[in-house]
Amino acid sequence: xxxxxxxxxxxxDFGESDWSAIYALSREPAVTQYQTWLRLVTPTDAQRWVQNxxxxxxxxxxxxxxxxxxHQGQVxxxxxxxxxxxxxxxxxxFGYALLPPYWGRGFMSEAHEAAVRYMFEVLDAGRxxxxxxxxxxxxxxxxxxxxxxxxQAWMERNEATxxxxxxxxxxxxxxxxxxxxxxxxxx
Ligand SMILES: CC(C)(COP(=O)(O)OP(=O)(O)OC[C@H]1O[C@@H](n2cnc3c(N)ncnc32)[C@H](O)[C@@H]1OP(=O)(O)O)[C@@H](O)C(=O)NCCC(=O)NCCS
Numbered sequence: 778x779x780x781x782x783x784x785x786x787x788x789x790d791f792g793e794s795d796w797s798a799i800y801a802l803s804r805e806p807a808v809t810q811y812q813t814w815l816r817l818v819t820p821t822d823a824q825r826w827v828q829n830x831x832x833x834x835x836x837x838x839x840x841x842x843x844x845x846x847x848h849q850g851q852v853x854x855x856x857x858x859x860x861x862x863x864x865x866x867x868x869x870x871f872g873y874a875l876l877p878p879y880w881g882r883g884f885m886s887e888a889h890e891a892a893v894r895y896m897f898e899v900l901d902a903g904r905x906x907x908x909x910x911x912x913x914x915x916x917x918x919x920x921x922x923x924x925x926x927x928x929q930a931w932m933e934r935n936e937a938t939x940x941x942x943x944x945x946x947x948x949x950x951x952x953x954x955x956x957x958x959x960x961x962x963x964x
Contacts, residue, residue, distance in 0.1 A: 779834070779844065781895060783887045788844040788856060790834045795845050796820065796827040798852035802874050811913045812874045813936065830857075842895075846875065846888050853879045856888050858896060858905075867903035869896045873919075885919050893923055897954050904950045911943040920947040924957035 781788040800823035802808050803815045817823050830843035841859035845852045854875035860868055871892060875885055896902040907925065909916035925947035933944045949957075 779842065781844070781891045783891045785848060786884060786888055786891075787847045788888055788891060789847065791827050791830050791843055791845050793824070793827055793831060795852050796824040798845065798876075799823040799826055799855065801876060802855065805877055807877050808874050810937070811910055811916065812872065815874060816937070833859075842892075844892075846873075846884070848879065848884065853884065854888070856885075856892050858892060865903065867901065868906065869900065869902045869904075870906045870908075871896075872907070873916075880915065885915075886922050889919050889923055893949070893954065897951050902951060904948055905954070906946060906948045908944060908946050911945050917945060917947070923949065924953060925949040926953075 778790045779788075780790075797820075799815070800817065800820050802812075803817040803823060809816045817826065830841070833841040834843060841857070843855065843857040846854040846856055854873065856871065856873040858869050858871035860866055861870065864870075871889075873885055873889065893905055896905050905925070906928075907916075907920050909920070911917070911930070926949065927945055928948045929946040931944055932941050934940070935942050
């Protein structure tokens with residue numbers, strides 16, 4: 778089992794009993810507004826998602842990493858990353874979501890920092906990407922704080938509302954990530 782520790786959090790592979798946390802995330806419109814894959818409708822969907830995540834987490838070689846974000850023993854969110862087959866093997870994409878009561882306390886910045894470090898230091902990633910709606914300032918800020926820079930913007934139709942919304946893609950490569958770490962360490 779993969780376990781990453783941060784000062785306040787433990788990020789770990791999902792277990793099958795964690796489905797209720799995914800279901801809880803899926804019940805939060807403030808979460809599903811931006812994390813559209815979480816628009817699940819039944820507990821069974823959430824159970825299937827966790828089973829599927831566990832199956833892929835256990836594949837060798839491992840390509841997908843879907844981890845529970847836990848705080849004081851409670852699952853408070855999800856962070857996931859992996860590389861798509863149609864991309865260079867050292868390019869990773871990630872996503873994340875937290876239950877609203879835990880927003881604004883720096884938790885996702887902390888989880889994301891550990892995930893990005895794992896991608897560069899353990900998986901030897903060459904480049905790491907993340908996407909968000911431009912209106913999702915919290916998500917954009919998590920990525921900017923990690924030294925990621927805007928590399929693409931486009932318009933996309935929101936399936937729930939029908940509105941056209943701007944989306945952004947952020948990225949950081951291994952060289953810039955190491956430089957950012959060195960700058961932070963020396964200031
Ligand atoms: C996006 C999300 C994961 C952020 O998690 P979080 O733990 O609240 O983020 P942090 O507390 O680490 O905050 C990171 C930065 O964003 C800022 N921020 C957070 N939420 C914000 C908001 N709603 N508006 C403006 N700034 C915000 C914080 O102030 C902080 O910046 P600072 O350190 O310069 O002050 C959380 O809001 C969430 O789960 N949203 C719903 C799902 C989602 O949008 N997922 C991402 C899809 S791309």
